[in-house]
Amino acid sequence: xxxxxxxxxxxxxxxxxxxxxxxxxxxxxxxxxxxxxxxxxxxxxxxxxxxxxxxxxxxxxxxxxxxxxxxxxxxxxxxxxxxxxxxxxxxxxxxxxxxxxxxxxxxxxxxxxxxxxxxx
Amino acid sequence: xxxxxxxxxxxxxxxxxxxxxxxxxxxxxxxxxxxxxxxxxxxxxxxxxxxxxxxxxxxxxxxxxxxxxxxxxxxxxxxxxxxxxxxxxxxxxxxxxxxxxxxxxxxxxxxxxxxxxxxxxxxxxxxxxxxxxxxxxxxxxxxxxxxxxxxxxxxxxxxxxxxxxxxxxxxxxxxxxxxxxxxxxxxxxxxxxxxxxxxxxxxxxxxxxxxxxxxxxxxxxxxxxxxxxxxxxxxxxxxxxxxxxxxxxxxxxxxxxxxxxxxxxxxxxxxxxxxxxxxxxxxxxxxxxxxxxxxxxxxxxxxxxxxxxxxxxxxxxxxxxxxxxxxxxxxxxxxxxxxxxxxxxxxxxxxxxxxxxxxxxxxxxxxxxxxxxxxxxxxxxxxxxxxxxxxxxxxxxxxxxxxxxxxxxxxxxxxxxxxxxxxxxxxxxxxxxxxxxxxxxxxxxxxxxxxxxxxxxxxxxxxxxxxxxxxxxxxxxxxxxxxxxxxxxxxxxxxxxxxxxxxxxxxxxxxxxxxxxxxxxxxxxxxxxxxxxxxxxxxxxxxxxxxxxxxxxxxxxxxxxxxxxxxxxxxxxxxxxxxxxxxxxxxxxxxxxxxxxxxxxxxxxxxxxxxxxxxxxxxxxxxxxxxxxxxxxxxxxxxxxxxxxxxxxxxxxxxxxxxxxxxxxxxxxxxxxxxxxxxxxxxxxxxxxxxxxxxxxxxxxxxxxxxxxxxxxxxxxxxxxxxxxxxxxxxxxxxxxxxxxxxxxxxxxxxxxxxxxxxxxxxxxxxxxxxxxxxxxxxxxxxxxxxxxxxxxxxxxxxxxxxxxxxxxxxxxxxxxxxxxxxxxxxxxxxxxxxxxxxxxxxxxxxxxxxxxxxxxxxxxxxxxxxxx
Numbered sequence: 001x002x003x004x005x006x007x008x009x010x011x012x013x014x015x016x017x018x019x020x021x022x023x024x025x026x027x028x029x030x031x032x033x034x035x036x037x038x039x040x041x042x043x044x045x046x047x048x049x050x051x052x053x054x055x056x057x058x059x060x061x062x063x064x065x066x067x068x069x070x071x072x073x074x075x076x077x078x079x080x081x082x083x084x085x086x087x088x089x090x091x092x093x094x095x096x097x098x099x100x101x102x103x104x105x106x107x108x109x110x111x112x113x114x115x116x117x118x119x120x
Numbered sequence: 121x122x123x124x125x126x127x128x129x130x131x132x133x134x135x136x137x138x139x140x141x142x143x144x145x146x147x148x149x150x151x152x153x154x155x156x157x158x159x160x161x162x163x164x165x166x167x168x169x170x171x172x173x174x175x176x177x178x179x180x181x182x183x184x185x186x187x188x189x190x191x192x193x194x195x196x197x198x199x200x201x202x203x204x205x206x207x208x209x210x211x212x213x214x215x216x217x218x219x220x221x222x223x224x225x226x227x228x229x230x231x232x233x234x235x236x237x238x239x240x241x242x243x244x245x246x247x248x249x250x251x252x253x254x255x256x257x258x259x260x261x262x263x264x265x266x267x268x269x270x271x272x273x274x275x276x277x278x279x280x281x282x283x284x285x286x287x288x289x290x291x292x293x294x295x296x297x298x299x300x301x302x303x304x305x306x307x308x309x310x311x312x313x314x315x316x317x318x319x320x321x322x323x324x325x326x327x328x329x330x331x332x333x334x335x336x337x338x339x340x341x342x343x344x345x346x347x348x349x350x351x352x353x354x355x356x357x358x359x360x361x362x363x364x365x366x367x368x369x370x371x372x373x374x375x376x377x378x379x380x381x382x383x384x385x386x387x388x389x390x391x392x393x394x395x396x397x398x399x400x401x402x403x404x405x406x407x408x409x410x411x412x413x414x415x416x417x418x419x420x421x422x423x424x425x426x427x428x429x430x431x432x433x434x435x436x437x438x439x440x441x442x443x444x445x446x447x448x449x450x451x452x453x454x455x456x457x458x459x460x461x462x463x464x465x466x467x468x469x470x471x472x473x474x475x476x477x478x479x480x481x482x483x484x485x486x487x488x489x490x491x492x493x494x495x496x497x498x499x500x501x502x503x504x505x506x507x508x509x510x511x512x513x514x515x516x517x518x519x520x521x522x523x524x525x526x527x528x529x530x531x532x533x534x535x536x537x538x539x540x541x542x543x544x545x546x547x548x549x550x551x552x553x554x555x556x557x558x559x560x561x562x563x564x565x566x567x568x569x570x571x572x573x574x575x576x577x578x579x580x581x582x583x584x585x586x587x588x589x590x591x592x593x594x595x596x597x598x599x600x601x602x603x604x605x606x607x608x609x610x611x612x613x614x615x616x617x618x619x620x621x622x623x624x625x626x627x628x629x630x631x632x633x634x635x636x637x638x639x640x641x642x643x644x645x646x647x648x649x650x651x652x653x654x655x656x657x658x659x660x661x662x663x664x665x666x667x668x669x670x671x672x673x674x675x676x677x678x679x680x681x682x683x684x685x686x687x688x689x690x691x692x693x694x695x696x697x698x699x700x701x702x703x704x705x706x707x708x709x710x711x712x713x714x715x716x717x718x719x720x721x722x723x724x725x726x727x728x729x730x731x732x733x734x735x736x737x738x739x740x741x742x743x744x745x746x747x748x749x750x751x752x753x754x755x756x757x758x759x760x761x762x763x764x765x766x767x768x769x770x771x772x773x774x775x776x777x778x779x780x781x782x783x784x785x786x787x788x789x790x791x792x793x794x795x796x797x798x799x800x801x802x803x804x805x806x807x808x809x810x811x812x813x814x815x816x817x818x819x820x821x822x823x824x825x826x827x828x829x830x831x832x833x834x835x836x837x838x839x840x841x842x843x844x845x846x847x848x849x850x851x852x853x854x855x856x857x858x859x860x861x862x863x864x865x866x867x868x869x870x871x872x873x874x875x876x877x878x879x880x881x882x883x884x885x886x887x888x889x890x891x892x893x894x895x896x897x898x899x900x901x902x903x904x905x906x907x908x909x910x911x912x913x914x915x916x917x918x919x920x921x922x923x924x925x926x927x928x929x930x931x932x933x934x935x936x937x938x939x940x941x942x943x944x945x946x947x948x949x950x951x952x953x954x955x956x957x958x959x960x961x962x963x964x965x966x967x968x969x970x971x972x973x974x975x976x977x978x979x980x981x982x983x984x985x986x987x988x989x
Binding site for chain 2: 031032033036037050051052053055056058059060062063069078079080081
């Protein structure tokens with residue numbers, strides 16, 4: 001396992017994870033564990049996020065001011081950090097979503113003929 | 121508190137809470153608390169890495185990691201003071217030596233000359249097949265300047281010696297008569313006063329002077345109102361019109377400069393096309409003209425002049441030289457060789473430190489494997505180890521620089537003047553930048569390989585191993601062996617270089633120069649032409665000097681003569697030998713002409729081959745006589761006795777002043793020990809009066825004591841007569857080989873250092889290997905291996921490394937020694953004796969270095985060794 005490959009993998013995850021976090025927070029502010037769970041449930045557990053990688057992603061988004069952080073109380077009455085989508089983050093989500101859709105569409109288009117050929 | 125700190129403050133708590141919630145969820149799903157916790161952690165992944173990566177989002181990661189690495193590196197270095205001391209000292213020697221030599225390289229070869237756009241400046245001289253490079257005839261220069269288009273401007277520079285008079289102690293100073301455009305061609309403006317005026321080129325110009333900054337400081341007390349004041353040179357009043365800037369320098373020392381018009385006034389030499397004495401020309405290439413184009417144009421002009429003036433110009437050509445080359449002269453190869461040699465020393469030092477690192481890396485295998493196992497990336501661990509090498513390199517560099525700062529003055533004094541060609545050696549920005557580059561380079565050279573090596577993935581098995589005999593140790597040993605081989609080959613190249621230089625210098629010093637330098641003192645004097653304007657006055661002065669000095673106690677013999685062997689001042693002339701068929705003008709014999717008193721040959725120990733030497737009876741009233749050297753006799757009177765034959769100075773013409781040969785002297789190596797003898801003729805001084813002569817004295821006692829007494833004699837005859845140069849012949853001989861000697865001394869020093877470092881390298885590798893193989897050796901001796909066999913086994917390993925290094929080194933040396941050809945004398949660049957003996961020497965050193973660990977192997981007690989693990 002070389003260092004270079006490892007890095008590429010992280011980068012590939014990064015963008016996607018950012019998008020998923022933004023999408024989750026659209027429903028309202030919540031804390032880290034809840035975000036992880038939400039991603040896991042809403043994708044029918046297809047997307048297994050290594051939960052640890054959530055935190056660098058969250059902080060990257062805070063740094064870009066797409067989300068903000070505030071103190072709150074978790075379900076079991078503990079002090080916890082709550083992450084909230086900012087107006088900037090909302091705009092970014094639209095941009096990212098359309099970008100993603102475009103790319104998904106494009107990839108689907110590329111893959112479709114191959115699929116048909118495979119079927120015939 | 122900064123934003124990032126505020127946000128990061130609760131990260132730990134946040135993550136803990138996250139895992140807590142996950143654990144509860146798991147318990148709720150029916151897991152046991154323990155399993156729930158484990159599952160939560162598994163799901164979260166590497167907690168430390170998550171925290172680190174989160175922090176990295178907020179920080180200049182590289183900077184923080186760098187500082188962290190530096191702190192860690194410092195701790196590691198502090199923990200192993202022995203390793204640190206050896207590594208730092210090794211590097212300090214390497215970097216210090218490089219700093220010193222580079223400061224010379226920079227001063228001589230790289231520092232910009234103090235002229236505007238110096239790369240466009242060209243020095244011009246004439247050449248003749250008879251002699252080689254000679255001075256420029258002033259009328260030729262005038263024609264060059266008017267006929268060439270390749271140069272935007274051209275100036276003549278004529279060296280003049282002056283006697284500074286009207287002061288308490290008379291003194292000889294050096295000066296130049298220059299075309300008025302001289303300074304503007306160089307792009308130099310006077311620091312005070314004015315530059316020369318174009319009209320000051322013409323004969324009849326009033327005597328004016330520009331002073332050098334140094335002379336202005338030392339003799340005029342840096343007087344700011346010096347312009348317009350008067351100065352007495354050669355008993356004549358000159359008006360000071362300005363002062364040159366402090367940074368100004370020229371090929372020759374210039375205390376004062378005068379416009380060439382002053383020199384040309386009443387000076388027949390200035391109008392003599394055949395007169396070539398101490399003049400050269402400098403030109404600035406016109407925009408867009410290349411050096412080669414300028415050369416082509418000048419050669420065609422020279423050819424045209426040779427056709428036009430066959431008498432004075434036949435076979436004369438022109439030689440162009442970039443200004444930088446003119447300054448550097450022939451010291452370039454010596455300087456570059458030394459520079460190459462110190463770089464080799466540094467490489468060897470790096471190889472040694474790399475070996476130390478590897479040896480230490482072996483003991484750190486476990487630590488590194490642990491780090492990798494805990495999730496440190498390989499790049500991170502390499503960076504961390506590199507930080508350590510950087511700290512070491514930095515410490516070594518700082519100490520090396522300190523050594524260089526301490527030694528720079530000694531070095532600058534130690535390097536012969538010829539080699540420096542007027543440049544000042546000091547530590548400056550360029551040198552510091554070079555040291556910084558060396559530090560970085562060295563850190564990478566000795567740090568990267570061991571760091572990359574210690575972190576290779578298979579090393580992770582180190583965790584499972586006992587840490588003593590790791591599976592990777594074989595590969596590591598190979599790398600260490602490679603470093604040792606590299607050290608040996610580098611050391612071999614240096615030693616061969618030093619060997620060749622030693623042999624050259626030995627050969628050079630055993631050359632018979634044709635004279636005996638022991639206990640001979642020389643003093644040069646230039647009489648004021650004003651005061652000594654007629655031959656009888658001149659002759660009277662020299663005769664009184666001779667009589668006075670010969671009468672001094674302790675003087676064995678004394679003479680005066682126009683030339684001292686191995687010094688630069690030579691006068692040559694075409695001669696006609698009676699009865700020869702008149703050759704074309706450029707093919708006349710062109711010997712060095714020496715004007716000497718009786719006792720000259722005896723004082724210098726030049727043997728008399730035939731006939732007689734000059735006596736005091738060979739005076740102005742006696743028939744004109746001369747002597748020739750053996751080469752002249754062989755060349756022009758083969759198989760015949762030259763004594764009684766006649767020759768004449770110059771070409772046959774109006775007057776025929778035949779000179780009868782009365783004796784033949786041995787040949788002398790006038791132009792340096794390494795240079796072959798040239799044609800020489802001698803004339804008695806009373807028949808050819810000269811104002812510029814050398815007093816040459818052989819004493820029975822030490823020459824130093826005599827010098828004061830001689831000065832008194834001269835002051836007694838003319839208290840205003842300065843003595844310009846005083847030297848002993850031995851000093852002159854030693855100066856003439858100074859560049860070679862310093863090259864040898866430094867090469868010897870560097871190769872000695874290289875040899876020691878290489879020996880340490882081999883020793884380290886072999887003793888490490890013995891330590892590694894203790895177990896194996898124990899088994900072997902338990903199974904009945906003889907001590908001799910064990911010894912042989914270890915020595916063989918050392919010899920194998922040495923042989924590989926010697927092989928590579930010999931191949932490299934064959935390619936590299938060619939570069940030092942110009943410094944060698946009487947020995948080929950591929951001298952087999954030197955090559956073989958140096959190779960044998962290295963083999964012996966390698967054997968000795970392996971012998972100590974081999975003996976240790978022999979003493980291994982099988983019982984102890986087997987219990988070792």
